[in-house]
Amino acid sequence: MGLFISTMLSSLLLLLLLSQLFLSFTSCLASTPAVILPLKTQVLPSGSVPRPSSKLSFHHNVSLTVSLTVGSPPQTVTMVLDTGSELSWLHCKKAPNLHSVFDPLRSSSYSPIPCTSPTCRTRTRDFSVPVSCDQKKLCHAIISYADASSIEGNLASDTFRIGNSPMPATIFGCMDSGFSSNSDEDSKTTGLIGMNRGSLSFVTQMGLQKFSYCISGQDSSGILLFGESSFSWLKALKYTPLVQISTPLPYFDRVAYTVQLEGIKVANSMLQLPKSLYAPDHTGAGQTMVDSGTQFTFLLGPVYTALKNEFVRQTKASLKVLEDSNFVFQGAMDLCYRVPLTSRTLPPLPTVTLMFRGAEMSVSAERLMYRVPGEIRGSDSVYCFTFGNSELLGVESYIIGHHHQQNVWMEFDLARSRVGFAEVRCDLAGQRLGVGV
Structure with a gap:
């Protein structure tokens, strides 16, 4: 009985320690000054980043992109900013003429998500196609698109960096097949950053309370800002x-x-x-x-x-x-x-x-x-x-x-x-x- 109580106390102490670490991380994120990143308007003459079947069924030719770093050591990725999607994902497979990819083998902080994980079993409920378990017992996701194509791969976690702030264990899709047929698009973007209110969105995982963006024309950088945006030169919203x-x-x-x-x-x-x-x-x-x-x-x-x-x-x-x-x-x-x-x-x-x-x-x-x-x-x-x-x-x-x-x-x-x-x-x-x- 004493051993059982001791084990329970140890588990509770570990849980409290992890909770304090998470609270400290999110508190630190909330208290740091706003992080500002350039937001690019990218013209894709012959197509677009594909959209899930629940989205619009056409190929637009302009998208908004932001550059971040992912992994250890950091790899620069260019991702489409999408407030209409939940799961962020990166291209993770080398392919001819495809230079903008994330290489998980080069990252010591990369970790695939097993299909027995609560993340795989409970936090993917809003996905249009249910996740599955692959041959390696890893959480496998398929995102279907309106043009009957799809992109698929494993859920994984790695360290994302916003400015100089590392965000460890961020969950994303490491997609290794089903790329878009648009080579122009694939050569310019590494993936997509999901910004809606779903449990696996970038916003939710980062614990962000507020973010802003300002979209400029095609020849100028816009702004993506995480945090407060109280500027004297900005009109009252x-x-x-x-x-x-x-x-x-x-x-x-x-x-x-x-x-x-x-x-x-x-x-x-x-x-x-x-x-x-x-x-x-x-x-x-x-x-x-x-x-x-x-x-x-x-x-x-x-x-x-x-x-x-x-x-x-x-x-x-x-x-x-x-x-x-x-x-x-x-x-x-x-x-x-x-x-x-x-x-x-x-x-x-x-x-x-x-x-x-x-x-x-x-x-x-x-x-x-x-x-x-x-x-x-x-x-x-x-x-x-x-x-x-x-x-x-x-x-x-x-x-x-x-x-x-x-x-x-x-x-x-x-x-x-x-x-x-x-x-x-x-x-x-x-x-x-x-x-x-």
Whole structure:
């Protein structure tokens, strides 16, 4: 009996010691100054980083990337920033013409996750494909994509570094097969950093209470900031609360950054639609997600149609619609225009305002139109309206993409369950913070 009590006391002491170490680590992380990293806008001419089947079923051609170091000794990796995904992953297999890979054999701190681990058994419940046990009894994950391709490998842990701060035992996917067919993309990125609210996301594992990013244009570095962002030169942020539904619903992503869209204006004209169209229904369809891994913004059919019609009405005197029913950009953007190649600027455009609960986001000027690379009609280039119809993609959600977040300071406040934003020149913000200079 005495031996049993002694063993129990030893176990409790070990548990208390581990708890204190974890609390000390997260407290240290919370108390350190904000860590600021450059955020790059990467153009991928012929494709994109593939998205899980629960995401948008198309290949966008611009993504946001950030560079970190992983392993011991540190290896530099370039990862796509994705607030719409949970599991971070790295390419871990050498392949021809694939230089941006992480080599686990070179890292003394790399450790694969066994399939008997609680991490494998309980923290992967939100994965679209259940994890399995491979021949080596390691936790094996498959991430499926909408184009029927997939990427797979083992869950593992290693030391990630944010700036000079090491984050030991960070769980990620070490993917060794099923790479994208896009060689341009694979040669530039090492993987993806999942930033949603899932239990295995980078944000959750790091114990981060707040992070921000500021997306600049293609020629300038943006900012990714972990920690507080109280700067005198930054306008007061307007906040909208995160929407949380505890009951599992088939079409509702519970770990996404979901906000409540309540209306849309074009210039001073409010779309005359019932508010119920913007709210999730009993199945969860109709949620509004802020997603840095999606390029453009997508709306459910009735709202998209109303916005499209109003934008056409207000611009019919200054823009020439592309009359080609066979051309739908990225599978969901069917409002496009012909603009003379000789035109250096677009004509004045009405501002589109997204009205969220407690805050508004204005989309104007160059963020409303996107020049389609390589698309020429006679002496005209082709520009498309940067809102699309999510139902054409088989997606039952509103998704706010990163194109409409350009030159907007985006703050994700997990402690207070809210998202804040304010307009700012992100290139100038980067210069003030010593990023990209």
